[in-house]
Amino acid sequence: MLLHIKNLKINYKSDNRPVEVVRGIDLDIDKGECVGLIGESGCGKTTAGLGITKLIPERKGNISAGEILFEGRDVLKLTSEELRCIRGKKISYVFQEPFSSLNPVFTIYEQMRESLEEKDNPDSRIAEILKSVGLEKIIDRKNIYPHELSGGMQQRAMIGMAIAPRPNLLVLDEPTTALDVTVQRQILDLIMELKNKMSLAILFISHDLRIVFNIADKVAIMYAGKIIECGPKEKIVSSPAHPYTIGLIDSIPSLKHRKKLFNAIGGRAPLFSELPEGCKFYPRCRFRIDKCSEKEPELKDVSGGQASRCIRTISAELRSATPIKWNY
Amino acid sequence: MYQNNQRGAALRYSNKMELLIIDNLRKGFKKHKVRAVDDVSFSVFKGEVLGLVGESGCGKSTLAKLVLRLLGADKGSIFYKGKDLFNISHNDMRKTRKDLQIIFQDPYASLDPRMKIGKVIEEVYDIYKNVSENNRKSKTIELLETVGLGETYLNRLPSELSGGERQRVGIARALATDPEFIICDEPVSSLDISVQAQILNLLIELQKRKNLTYLFISHDLGVIGSICDRVMVMQSGKLIESGSCENVFKNPQHQYTKTLLESALLR
Ligand SMILES: Nc1ncnc2c1ncn2[C@@H]1O[C@H](COP(=O)(O)OP(=O)(O)OP(=O)(O)O)[C@@H](O)[C@H]1O
Ligand SMILES: Nc1ncnc2c1ncn2[C@@H]1O[C@H](COP(=O)(O)OP(=O)(O)OP(=O)(O)O)[C@@H](O)[C@H]1O
Ligand code: SF4
Ligand SMILES: [Mg+2]
Ligand SMILES: [Mg+2]
Numbered sequence: 001m002l003l004h005i006k007n008l009k010i011n012y013k014s015d016n017r018p019v020e021v022v023r024g025i026d027l028d029i030d031k032g033e034c035v036g037l038i039g040e041s042g043c044g045k046t047t048a049g050l051g052i053t054k055l056i057p058e059r060k061g062n063i064s065a066g067e068i069l070f071e072g073r074d075v076l077k078l079t080s081e082e083l084r085c086i087r088g089k090k091i092s093y094v095f096q097e098p099f100s101s102l103n104p105v106f107t108i109y110e111q112m113r114e115s116l117e118e119k120d121n122p123d124s125r126i127a128e129i130l131k132s133v134g135l136e137k138i139i140d141r142k143n144i145y146p147h148e149l150s151g152g153m154q155q156r157a158m159i160g161m162a163i164a165p166r167p168n169l170l171v172l173d174e175p176t177t178a179l180d181v182t183v184q185r186q187i188l189d190l191i192m193e194l195k196n197k198m199s200l201a202i203l204f205i206s207h208d209l210r211i212v213f214n215i216a217d218k219v220a221i222m223y224a225g226k227i228i229e230c231g232p233k234e235k236i237v238s239s240p241a242h243p244y245t246i247g248l249i250d251s252i253p254s255l256k257h258r259k260k261l262f263n264a265i266g267g268r269a270p271l272f273s274e275l276p277e278g279c280k281f282y283p284r285c286r287f288r289i290d291k292c293s294e295k296e297p298e299l300k301d302v303s304g305g306q307a308s309r310c311i312r313t314i315s316a317e318l319r320s321a322t323p324i325k326w327n328y
Numbered sequence: 329m330y331q332n333n334q335r336g337a338a339l340r341y342s343n344k345m346e347l348l349i350i351d352n353l354r355k356g357f358k359k360h361k362v363r364a365v366d367d368v369s370f371s372v373f374k375g376e377v378l379g380l381v382g383e384s385g386c387g388k389s390t391l392a393k394l395v396l397r398l399l400g401a402d403k404g405s406i407f408y409k410g411k412d413l414f415n416i417s418h419n420d421m422r423k424t425r426k427d428l429q430i431i432f433q434d435p436y437a438s439l440d441p442r443m444k445i446g447k448v449i450e451e452v453y454d455i456y457k458n459v460s461e462n463n464r465k466s467k468t469i470e471l472l473e474t475v476g477l478g479e480t481y482l483n484r485l486p487s488e489l490s491g492g493e494r495q496r497v498g499i500a501r502a503l504a505t506d507p508e509f510i511i512c513d514e515p516v517s518s519l520d521i522s523v524q525a526q527i528l529n530l531l532i533e534l535q536k537r538k539n540l541t542y543l544f545i546s547h548d549l550g551v552i553g554s555i556c557d558r559v560m561v562m563q564s565g566k567l568i569e570s571g572s573c574e575n576v577f578k579n580p581q582h583q584y585t586k587t588l589l590e591s592a593l594l595r
Contacts, residue, residue: 015483040520041476041492060488096491096518097436137385141360148360151433151514152384152547174491177517180547182587183384207492207520251521265522268476 001069002201003029003052003169008066010044010051013059019272020064022048023225026299029169032199034191036216036233038209038248040269044225045205046096049171052203053087071168088115092167096174096205098154102146108157109142115164125164133160134186152179159187163194170194173205188215209248213237221245224270224280227299231306239316241308243287250324279310286322287312338410345374347509347541348395353404355387355394364390366565367404372509377535377542379552379573381588382562388545389433391562392511395543396430397421408509426456429507431515433545435494439486445472445497446482452504459504471500474530476523492519499527503534509541516551528555549588553577561585 010022021044029035039045050056051063054075068075070086078086095101103111112129113122127139133156138144146154159175172191176184192215194200206212212219213233220230221244229242240246247265267284276282278293285292292311299309312318333351340346348371355365364387372378382388393399395406397413406413408424416424432438439448449468453459459467469479475496486494495518502510512531516524532555534540546552552559553573560570561582569582580586 012488014480014488041496041518041523042490046490097434097494099434100436144360148357150385150389156384174518177514180381180383180588181549207518209521248521251525268522268526271478271480273480 002031004069006067009064011064012061021225025227029201034202034216036212036219037205039222043222089165091169092162093171094158094162094175098158115161117165129160169201171203228309235306241302242310243285244281337407341410346371347374348372349407351405354402363565375539377556379556379559380545386562387565392513426505427508429502430511431498431502433513435498445484449504456505475500511543513545
């Protein structure tokens with residue numbers, strides 16, 4: 001096991017009160033495996049990803065419990081010196097907003113060179129990387145700065161910098177949001193190729209089910225700070241067990257619906273300051289029964305590696321007998 | 329010549345409701361020898377939702393920045409409500425700035441990292457004086473709630489928000505001036521489907537209720553198809569195709585549009 005996370009909890013200090021936004025998650029990633037982490041905006045995906053290398057600034061929050069083993073070493077016990085050797089080298093990140101992590105005063109070329117694992121003869125390696133992320137246009141433009149690139153080009157430059165040091169684990173946080181489908185395809189293909197060629201392990205964070213279903217081997221779905229369903233992709237696609245996952249799948253848009261956008265789940269994710277009792281999905285769940293609001297369900301095995309945090313068994317019959325309240 | 333254009337534009341606004349007229353607009357970045365916007369002409373009619381799609385780096389954001397005068401053009405003209413934006417009195421420009429808002433593509437780059445969320449929005453009232461002293465706080469909370477955030481966000485800094493939450497603050501800020509015309513540059517790209525649906529439905533509802541006009545930039549054809557009346561396709565700085573969504577989606581003329589549609593449907 002390359003990465004093993006057990007019962008990870010992370011707090012933020014918001015208005016000086018601690019708010020727990022990662023409320024105990026377990027996650028395993030093997031060498032050469034791609035795990036997709038999905039969930040609604042604000043549910044804690046980015047925070048969980050940052051937690052892996054203790055990237056939460058101390059004055060903002062802290063990891064309050066849990067265990068993180070990377071290549072067998074306990075990350076939470078490493079010195080800051082040891083952590084620095086892992087971050088950006090063995091574990092590298094593509095952050096959600098590219099502009100926030102590109103340095104505006106250095107050229108793309110300089111930043112690229114900085115992230116290479118071996119410094120001699122950088123030009124040919126940089127050219128190779130730029131080409132693989134579809135930025136061959138800027139290979140000969142060593143004097144180009146981040147603000148001179150479009151949003152999507154910045155995103156690709158970030159991906160290039162993350163793969164440059166040949167990491168073992170790549171954390172991609174919404175890496176293709178600003179890209180049109182043709183470039184998205186190209187980037188996903190590139191990530192797949194790297195995964196296979198370098199047995200790179202990937203944590204792929206996204207809100208877009210379609211993309212995750214395209215690329216991941218295993219999928220974990222997060223809701224209000226916890227994983228509510230996880231398992232092999234094929235299982236989740238063909239027989240989702242948790243009502244929230246079912247809602248996400250039912251919401252995938254298509255060109256067939258004109259002038260409408262569907263939200264098959266309905267309602268909104270709860271704020272962390274106002275989480276309901278019992279099952280956190282209760283207020284929005286179309287399969288809820290009274291018992292659901294008593295206590296928060298445990299993550300229970302369904303079958304063949306798939307697990308779900310729901311007290312009911314949502315069979316295909318029950319699913320088709322319970323109407324969706326289309327909310328648009 | 330100039331007089332004619334100005335008068336023509338004023339007539340086109342009053343007779344045909346051409347709210348925004350873009351005429352032969354060009355912008356190059358000399359250092360890198362790219363022509364990001366290459367002789368582009370089009371009109372946006374009052375009350376319509378006009379989509380703009382095109383591959384990454386084709387010039388969509390540059391076009392948006394030119395319209396807002398965040399960048400200077402090399403050539404061409406822009407008329408808003410019949411007024412030449414390159415030749416406009418200070419006072420008129422102020423009014424135009426209030427009417428004409430943008431939701432930026434990269435929320436992180438467009439929010440001041442030291443400014444609390446409540447302030448980000450209230451700053452707008454300071455500039456445009458469109459909200460009375462008593463209503464400031466309640467209006468701010470209402471705006472935050474419409475984008476799915478609440479009062480608890482007032483005192484937070486941008487860095488204390490998730491990516492999608494920052495994007496929603498950008499939307500709330502754009503709505504704070506009660507604009508007539510909003511340029512939305514990938515406004516929902518980092519939001520999940522349920523929040524996307526909420527926000528797009530909010531934008532559609534506002535558009536219908538207040539007869540707003542949108543120029544909607546997106547790479548997601550599903551989103552474009554579900555909210556736009558017309559769509560334009562851009563490639564390498566040029567507009568290569570435009571028409572009603574139905575026509576363009578059913579009957580794409582240009583190879584790039586076809587590829588875009590094919591890869592969208594493949595998923
Ligand atoms: N520094 C902070 N202080 C207080 N709260 C924070 C801080 N950073 C994030 N949060 C809150 O923690 C929650 C989780 O944030 P996170 O960035 O992990 O979400 P996410 O799942 O990545 O969402 P998105 O898809 O919108 O990026 C959000 O509700 C956010 O408001
Ligand atoms: N300030 C600048 N200086 C130099 N070149 C620039 C500048 N801003 C943009 N460009 C270049 O202009 C072209 C168009 O960029 P623009 O940001 O308009 O693209 P876009 O269509 O919005 O792409 P995306 O979908 O990736 O956001 C790109 O080649 C970009 O590198
Ligand atoms: S436990 Fe009950 S409320 Fe929660 S997801 Fe399952 S059925 Fe719905
Ligand atoms: Mg995030
Ligand atoms: Mg752009």
